[in-house]
Amino acid sequence: MNSFVQGDPLLCIGCRTCMIACVVAHEGKRIYEIDPDGYDFHPKLKVVKTWLVSVPVQCKHCENPACQAVCQSGAISTVNGAVIIDQDKCIGCKACADACPFGAVRMAALGFKTNPDGTPRAVANKCDLCQGVDGGPACKRVCPTAALRLVEREDVDQIVARKRVNSVLTSLQP
Amino acid sequence: MSNGVHEIEDAALLFVFGYNGADSHPIVARRIVRAKQKGATIICCDPRRIETARIADMHLQLRNGSNLALVNSLAHVIIEEGLTDDAFIAAHSTGFEELKELVKKYSPEAVSERTQISPRDIRRAARLYATSGRSMILYGMGVCQFAQAVNVVKGLANLAIMTGNFGRWGVGIGPVRGQNNVQGACDMGALPNSYPGYQNVTVPEIQAKFEKAWGVKLPNKAGIPLTQVPHYVLHEPEEKKIRAYYIFGEDPAQSDPDLPEVREALSKIELVILQDIYMNKTGQFADVVLPSTGWNEHDGVYSCCDRGFQRIRKLIDPPADADVLTDWDIISRISTAMGYPMKYSNTEEIWNEVISLCPSFVGATYEKLEKYGNIQWPCRSTDMSDKGTSFLHKDGKFANPDGKDRFSSIDWQPPTELENDEYPLILSTCREVGHYSVRTMSGNCRLLRNLEDEPGWVQMNPELCEELNVKHGELVKILSKRGSCVARCLPTDRVKKQAVYMTYQWWIGACNELTIASLDPISNTPEYKYCACRVEKIADQAWAEKYVLDEYSKIRADMGIEVGKKGGKAA
Amino acid sequence: MPVKQIQSTCAYCGAGCQIMFSVDQEANKILEAVPAQGRTNDGTLCLKGHYGWDYINDPQILTKRLKKPMIRKGGKGSPLEPVSWDEAVRYVAERLTNIKNQYGPDSVMCTGSARGPGNEPNYLMQKFARAAIGTNNVDHCARI
Numbered sequence: 001m002n003s004f005v006q007g008d009p010l011l012c013i014g015c016r017t018c019m020i021a022c023v024v025a026h027e028g029k030r031i032y033e034i035d036p037d038g039y040d041f042h043p044k045l046k047v048v049k050t051w052l053v054s055v056p057v058q059c060k061h062c063e064n065p066a067c068q069a070v071c072q073s074g075a076i077s078t079v080n081g082a083v084i085i086d087q088d089k090c091i092g093c094k095a096c097a098d099a100c101p102f103g104a105v106r107m108a109a110l111g112f113k114t115n116p117d118g119t120p121r122a123v124a125n126k127c128d129l130c131q132g133v134d135g136g137p138a139c140k141r142v143c144p145t146a147a148l149r150l151v152e153r154e155d156v157d158q159i160v161a162r163k164r165v166n167s168v169l170t171s172l173q174p
Numbered sequence: 175m176s177n178g179v180h181e182i183e184d185a186a187l188l189f190v191f192g193y194n195g196a197d198s199h200p201i202v203a204r205r206i207v208r209a210k211q212k213g214a215t216i217i218c219c220d221p222r223r224i225e226t227a228r229i230a231d232m233h234l235q236l237r238n239g240s241n242l243a244l245v246n247s248l249a250h251v252i253i254e255e256g257l258t259d260d261a262f263i264a265a266h267s268t269g270f271e272e273l274k275e276l277v278k279k280y281s282p283e284a285v286s287e288r289t290q291i292s293p294r295d296i297r298r299a300a301r302l303y304a305t306s307g308r309s310m311i312l313y314g315m316g317v318c319q320f321a322q323a324v325n326v327v328k329g330l331a332n333l334a335i336m337t338g339n340f341g342r343w344g345v346g347i348g349p350v351r352g353q354n355n356v357q358g359a360c361d362m363g364a365l366p367n368s369y370p371g372y373q374n375v376t377v378p379e380i381q382a383k384f385e386k387a388w389g390v391k392l393p394n395k396a397g398i399p400l401t402q403v404p405h406y407v408l409h410e411p412e413e414k415k416i417r418a419y420y421i422f423g424e425d426p427a428q429s430d431p432d433l434p435e436v437r438e439a440l441s442k443i444e445l446v447i448l449q450d451i452y453m454n455k456t457g458q459f460a461d462v463v464l465p466s467t468g469w470n471e472h473d474g475v476y477s478c479c480d481r482g483f484q485r486i487r488k489l490i491d492p493p494a495d496a497d498v499l500t501d502w503d504i505i506s507r508i509s510t511a512m513g514y515p516m517k518y519s520n521t522e523e524i525w526n527e528v529i530s531l532c533p534s535f536v537g538a539t540y541e542k543l544e545k546y547g548n549i550q551w552p553c554r555s556t557d558m559s560d561k562g563t564s565f566l567h568k569d570g571k572f573a574n575p576d577g578k579d580r581f582s583s584i585d586w587q588p589p590t591e592l593e594n595d596e597y598p599l600i601l602s603t604c605r606e607v608g609h610y611s612v613r614t615m616s617g618n619c620r621l622l623r624n625l626e627d628e629p630g631w632v633q634m635n636p637e638l639c640e641e642l643n644v645k646h647g648e649l650v651k652i653l654s655k656r657g658s659c660v661a662r663c664l665p666t667d668r669v670k671k672q673a674v675y676m677t678y679q680w681w682i683g684a685c686n687e688l689t690i691a692s693l694d695p696i697s698n699t700p701e702y703k704y705c706a707c708r709v710e711k712i713a714d715q716a717w718a719e720k721y722v723l724d725e726y727s728k729i730r731a732d733m734g735i736e737v738g739k740k741g742g743k744a745a
Numbered sequence: 746m747p748v749k750q751i752q753s754t755c756a757y758c759g760a761g762c763q764i765m766f767s768v769d770q771e772a773n774k775i776l777e778a779v780p781a782q783g784r785t786n787d788g789t790l791c792l793k794g795h796y797g798w799d800y801i802n803d804p805q806i807l808t809k810r811l812k813k814p815m816i817r818k819g820g821k822g823s824p825l826e827p828v829s830w831d832e833a834v835r836y837v838a839e840r841l842t843n844i845k846n847q848y849g850p851d852s853v854m855c856t857g858s859a860r861g862p863g864n865e866p867n868y869l870m871q872k873f874a875r876a877a878i879g880t881n882n883v884d885h886c887a888r889i
Contacts, residue, residue, distance in 0.1 A: 010210070013196035013203045013225045015607050017792040020621045024796070029777060031620060032799045036806050041624035051223055051667050144789040145204045179760065179785040200791035201760040351759035355867075356859035359885040362867035364857020366884050370868055375881050388876045393850065397874075397881030403854055416854045416882075418844045422870055423858025424886045441821075445840050451861070452800075452808040462837055463825055465811035466862070468801055469756035470766070470775065474863025476754045478761025478785055484754045486863055489768045489775060493803065496812040499830065501858075501866035505873050507830070511838035514877035516869065524865040547763070548784040608792050610757045611860060616793060617807035618800035625792070681807075734809035 001153045002061035002081045005045075005127065005137050011147035012047070014054035018139035018148060019043035025130050025138035042108035044127045045139060056139065056148065059083060059104040059127040067096035067105055067124075075124070082129040087113065090123040097124060175480040176346035177310060177565040178550060183208040184344040187215045187306035189299075191330060192241065192316020192703075193350055196225035197607045202350055202479070206312075215306060217299050219244065220316060221602075222633075222675065223668035232299055237290040238600050238673050239704045242322060242586035244289045244296070245329035246280040251300035252336060253277065258304075259338030266570035267335050269581035276583040288586075304337045311339075311347040318349070319603070319702040321590050323694040328582030335579050341567040351479040353611060358477035361535070361551070362528065366397030371532025387531055390514065399698035401430065404439035404691065418445040422501065423466075425612040427455035428681065431689040431700040432656050449504060452614040453733045455681070465498040469615075472500045473521045475543065482548045482562075483538045538562070589704040590692035593672070597654060597706035599638075600673035601688055606630070609679040617679075629722050630680035631664040632709065635671040639663060644711050649718035651710040652676065657687035660718060674709060678702070682725045747771060752781050756861050757793040762786035764794055775801065841878070850879035857885035 022043040024031065031039050045058035061083045068076040068083065075089035076096060085096075087110065097105040104127065109120035130137045140148040149155075182188065182205035195203030203225065210216055210229050218230035227233040236244050252258055253274055263270050282293030289296075303309050311334060317326050331347055339345040351357045363370035373380045376394055385392050398406055398416070403426075406416045419440075430436045440446060440459035448460035451468040470489045477483055492498045499507075502524060506516035518524050522540045529535040537553035537560045550562040572579040593600060608625045609616040616622045632652055634644075644650050644663045651660055652674070661676060661683030669675055676685035690705040712718045748767050755762040763783030767776040778798055780790040803810040814833035815825035828836075844852055855874040857867040867885070874883035 010229055011207055013200055013207065015196060015200045015791050016625060017200075017790075017795060020608075020625060020792050020796050023621065023624070032775075033802070036620045036623070036804045039620075041621070049666070049668070052228065054225055054228065142790075142795060144200055144791050145207050180787070199758045199760045201758075201762050201786050201789055201794075204787075204789060353859040353886070354754075354756045354758055354761070354861075355863065356885070357759060358864045359857040359859045359867050362857065362864050363871045364867045364883055364885040365871075366881050369875075370871070375875075384875070388872065390876045391879075392875055393879055393881050395881060397851075397883060398854060400854075400856060400884035400886065406854075413848075415848070415852065417848050417852040418841055418854070420841075420853070420855040420870075422856050422866070423860045423862050424856050426886070429886055445844060447837055451811060453811055454808060457811075457825075460825070461817050461821070461840075462833060463811060463815040464833060464837075465814060469861035470753065470798065470801055472863070474865050476756075476761065476863055478754070479759030480761075480785070482761055482784065483864075484761055484763070484783070486756070487751055487753045489751050489753065489766050490770070490773045490801070493810070493812070494773075496810065497814070497830070498812065501862040502869050504834075505866060505869045507834045508837050508841075509869075509873045509877045511834050512842055512877050514873075516872075518869075521863070521865040524868060528864065528868045548761070610793060610797070614808055615756070615800045615861070616797055618804055619797050620799055620804060620806070621796040622793065623806050730807065733807065735805045 001156070002063060002078065002083065003129065003150050003152045004061045005058055005129070005140055005148055006151050007055040008147045008149070009053035009055040011145045012055045013145055014047055014049055015144065016047050017142050017144060018045060018056050019047060021138040021142040025133045040108070040111050042110060042125050044125055046106070057102060057104060060102055061129065066099040066101060070095040070099040080131065082131055084128050084131065085124050085126060087123045087125070092122050092124070094124075175348035175350065176340065176567060177344065177348060178480045178482075179205060179478075181344045181564065182206065182310065182312070182348075183212055184308075185209055185214055185310035186308040186344070187217070187302060187310070189217050189219070189303050189309060189311045190226050190230070191219045191311060191313040193312050193314030194220065194222070194224045194226070194316070194604065195312070195314070195350065197605045198314060198352060199350055199479070200607065215302055217302060221670055221673060232295065232302070234291050234295060234299060235670070237288065238602060239320065239589040240285070240289040240586070241317060241320065241326045242329055242584065243280065243285040244291065245326060245333065246277050246586065247282050247285045247289070247296050248300045248303065249273065249329070249332055249336065250277040250280045251282060251297050252304045252333065255301065257301065258336045262338035262570060263336055266572065267579050267581055268576070269583065270336070273332060273581040273583045276585070303333065308342070308344045309337065309339045310345050312350055313348070314350050315352065316703060318697065318699050320704060321692045321694055321701045322587045323699055324696040325582060325584040328584065331579070332581050335581065341565065341570050343565060346565060346567070348480070355476045357479055357481065358475070361477050366399055369531070370528055371534050373532070384531065400426070401691070401693055401698045401700055404435050407439040407442050408435070416443060418447070419443050420447045420449070421456055422449045425454040425456045425614065427459065428612040428684065428686065429678070430691075431686055431702060432691040433684065433686045434657055435691060449501065450614070452618065454612060454614050458732065464504050465496065466501045466504060467492055467498055475521070475525060481550045483543060483551065484548050485540070485543050590701055591655070591690050591705045593706045597708045599707050599709060601652070601654065601685065601705050601707035602673055602675050603678045603685050603689060603702045604675050606677040606679045609677070611679075613679045613681070628680055628682045628726050630661050630677055630683035632661040632683070633664050633666050633669050633675040634709065635669050636665045636667055638671050638674075638709075639665045642709060642711050649712050649715060649722065651712055652685070652688060652707055653710065654688035654690075654705055654707045656690065659684050659687045660712070660722065674707065681729050682722055748776065755790070755794045757797055760785055762790055762794050764790065766798075845878060851882060853878050853880055853882060855883045857883060859885050
């Protein structure tokens with residue numbers, strides 16, 4: 001089963017340290033030295049704020065991903081327990097962004113992809129669980145309130161087990 | 175703060191008043207979250223649905239500018255319902271009868287309309303605060319940045335005294351100081367009325383002590399507060415005018431209220447000296463610029479918001495092509511050239527002089543700071559066993575001559591400039607979490623710049639946006655009696671329809687073009703949290719977008735950045 | 746590349762967080778900032794603590810680093826021109842002395858700084874105002 005990172009709105013303070021950490025994890029520490037415009041700033045997660053919640057939203061790494069099902073170019077696949085977009089193959093049709101029930105896929109004009117006229121070309125962009133990054137998902141590591149956690153198979157099993165017990169208890173009440 | 179940051183999570187109840195920790199101090203806000211996890215009750219008083227309001231047990235979404243009405247009403251309920259700690263009041267305070275008399279007229283019913291909070295909620299909040307057994311108050315700029323500010327602070331202190339919530343672990347009253355070393359600048363006597371260590375300049379014995387230590391006759395009249403400089407330049411008679419202004423690590427032409435007036439004043443001062451690490455808006459008016467070392471290029475001590483002294487350490491040398499000096503070296507050279515010699519070879523020598531003159535700091539030696547990391551003053555003994563003081567007023571002892579605290583009895587006053595037909599909305603300034611102060615540091619950090627950049631946002635209730643027919647991200651014009659600026663519309667139901675909010679970090683969306691220089695008579699803090707404004711739709715968005723880009727380029731050119739260099743995104 | 750770990754205090758807000766910096770001293774460069782264990786921050790940092798230090802490399806995004814003392818030699822409105830420290834210090838001292846002599850010490854206003862410089866320069870600045878100029882006109886931007 002794929003893991004995913006989930007935020008807890010009771011702990012999140014909406015500071016967006018996670019969004020910057022995501023960029024640093026994917027761009028590397030070179031960003032502190034290069035031309036300030038020489039890298040892309042497209043976090044693969046986004047903090048939403050409403051009356052009730054503040055929390056980052058990111059890919060659930062579905063087992064049967066809607067984004068993959070609608071992808072015309074075969075750019076989306078599951079690799080090492082994470083749903084990954086091959087941005088080289090992405091044709092920018094936006095079908096995946098539309099299909100994702102969680103709003104976790106965003107179109108991003110990444111600098112390394114350009115149109116014939118030199119302008120940046122938009123491709124689909126989303127959480128890849130920090131594949132190949134030491135220490136795992138960077139967003140989770142930097143969160144000052146520990147509002148983010150990696151949800152793994154055992155966690156899901158536990159949540160479900162707890163709900164099973166609760167549902168029995170609830171049904172016993174008069 | 176009367177109590178340590180680390181104590182926040184151990185309070186049984188947190189009363190968070192006009193303090194948005196999540197944006198101003200995320201790492202203090204973390205303690206509020208942890209307090210909640212540990213079972214604390216949280217009451218949040220704020221006109222906005224801030225992060226703390228979201229997790230609070232009660233959110234008192236009071237009307238902007240009604241602070242003291244609410245605070246006096248809370249006192250009314252605590253007294254009326256007999257929830258006071260009478261033994262503590264009798265032993266450690268004076269003036270209670272006077273307060274009792276004053277708050278009679280502040281029943282929850284009487285203030286409900288003014289505060290927009292139901293009497294039931296005011297009663298419930300007062301009861302919770304008075305009966306938790308361990309209640310801590312945290313307040314911030316939502317209290318301080320009003321023309322009636324100090325009296326609200328005293329009003330909050332009233333609540334803590336009458337319920338005995340002082341002098342223990344996890345209680346007290348915490349003004350969470352904004353900037354990294356605002357506590358330190360106060361500790362060091364960068365104040366018009368006090369020497370280092372809060373020793374008053376008008377007390378003859380103290381004056382004599384410093385005269386002896388510094389070997390010179392000293393003035394005994396309190397000085398002028400910074401926020402009154404424009405007044406002293408523009409409106410005082412010739413013999414009282416300010417003629418020279420030595421500005422050190424600050425940017426009044428960006429941070430102070432009513433910028434048109436600040437600019438007029440700066441242009442009329444005979445000599446403006448700017449000592450800083452980056453060019454800034456004030457630099458445009460400077461006659462002399464003295465470049466200094468930045469954070470990470472020098473040693474020293476900072477004081478954090480809960481009186482904690484901590485070391486800063488030199489990590490790197492200034493750039494090879496920079497002919498810069500440390501701040502202390504620059505000041506020493508000027509002083510010496512003016513015939514008052516200052517000779518120091520490092521910051522520890524200066525620090526030893528500081529602590530030798532301040533009884534509350536005596537024990538905070540570099541040696542102890544090195545060993546323990548953090549010393550909260552008072553620390554009165556050099557003995558290694560004195561590690562400082564986590565909370566003040568132990569055993570109910572206060573800093574007044576009689577050792578008692580005095581209740582303050584003051585009536586609520588309305589803000590200075592109320593909404594009107596021409597300017598029907600309230601403008602309140604606030605903070606951008608990823609930026610700091612006037613942005614000369616954070617605005618030059620790549621990632622922080624990318625997260626949020628010019629011209630900044632104006633937070634507006636969705637209903638207001640609909641009325642004005644403006645959408646998310648659209649550029650709008652915000653105007654007050656004093657000036658105008660352009661910012662992007664951010665619709666959010668976290669703000670009430672009657673008020674809009676802007677962060678003061680932006681140079682294009684510079685909300686201080688609009689703010690009013692109405693000052694609290696005691697603290698001289700401006701009323702940044704309340705002035706009348708109007709928001710206008712800009713029909714030609716293409717023009718507005720170009721205006722923002724052009725302004726950004728102009729600012730960067732003015733700040734000395736070579737033409738053609740990239741970086742300005744105005745995202 | 747010899748990398749040294751040096752702990753310091755964050756310069757961005759009153760929380761007083763402790764940061765562990767990785768510094769390449771030979772190249773005179775900061776490489777990374779990670780949270781250190783401090784009393785107030787308890788091993789955590791926010792976005793400014795993590796990512797708010799590369800301004801020191803003068804990336805010229807908003808403003809330019811000041812690198813030389815400068816004076817408007819032609820008076821108000823003329824350009825700022827680079828000068829030596831000796832000249833800058835002499836210029837400031839002379840003009841302050843003249844203003845003090847002509848209008849009295851209370852015609853001079855000095856500020857401390859609530860930001861990067863630290864406690865020691867703030868102490869010296871108020872000592873300078875009080876002892877060298879002779880005025881209590883010293884204050885700082887506590888109120889913003």
